[in-house]
Amino acid sequence: MSRDVRARIVDAASALLADGGPDAMTTRAVCEAAGVQAPTIYRFFGDKSGLLDAVTGLLFESYVDRSVAVARRDPVDDLRGGWDLHVGFGLENPAAYAAVYGAPRTGRESSADRRVTELLAARIRRIAEAGRLTVPERRAVRLVHSAARGTTLELLGIPWHERDLELADLAREAAITAITDGGELPPRHAAPEVGAALALREGLDGLTALTEAERTLLATWLDRVTDTG
Known part of the structure; x- marks a missing residue:
């Protein structure tokens, strides 16, 4: 029964988030939509921030599953595929993406962001193991992660009919060039x-x-x- 109530709360919060963004996902609105009292939300999630983490974490898990499913043999191409999925997911789920990355929490990482970082770190590690990484792994992870986030948020801020999706490709290749040998050719630097x-x-x-x-x-x-x- 507790699992059903929790799922009902998450579903209600997810719908509110998708329709109106984080501001629409008030405790009162979630309670009304899920048919529960405020103490129930606090018991399961602690506060609104905890509920938001649960909602975005669930959505981002679908992205993680898709990303793992399309892993490629070449580690650099795998990173390219991961980047494309990341940007695509953000454009498909603007409210959830903005909730996770639009207002950074100083010194605190959401569960969704942690999963994405772990996935990216695994891809970077494969590149390092292949001897094709030209900067330390931690720096590579931070550079690619920040570049992908910035690119996605930039695109989200542009009306959909004016978006230049080639911007994501250019940013992706710039990030890859900055951390790897770039492909089949030996590294130049x-x-x-x-x-x-x-x-x-x-x-x-x-x-x-x-x-x-x-x-x-x-x-x-x-x-x-x-x-x-």
Whole structure:
């Protein structure tokens, strides 16, 4: 029964969010639509912010499922596909996307944003493991994530009949060029061994066959390779 009530609240909040955005998803409106009292919402979700996280998290899970289903063999092409899905999802679900990314919460990450970041990090890791990443993984994740968010929000702010969807393609390729060798050609601004060193440096904590002192020494060597690359 509790699961049914929770689902009814989420469904009601999702409809309100889609119709009128976060401002329409008031506690009173959700209570009326779901046929519950305010204490019920607080018991399940804590507050309106918790309810919003639950609603957007559920919507974004569908995006995550689609993204995993269309994973490609080439890691850079896989990143391209992930970018396209991200932008497409945002344009298809403007209210939910704006709720997650339109007003950043300083020092607090929503469950939806965390899942998207994890998915992106996995794609970046595949590129690093292939020796094709030319910047540290954390920087690559942040750069691509911020570029995709900014591009999507920019497009959402333009009337649909005036949107230049090629903007997303240009931004995508600029981001990819900034963090990788760009494709089949050798990187022009970093030697292949630099990409391999970056990948190994990110996974250094997992090298349990080495002692802490050995890992520290190896980290120093790898940093020297990447700094001079």
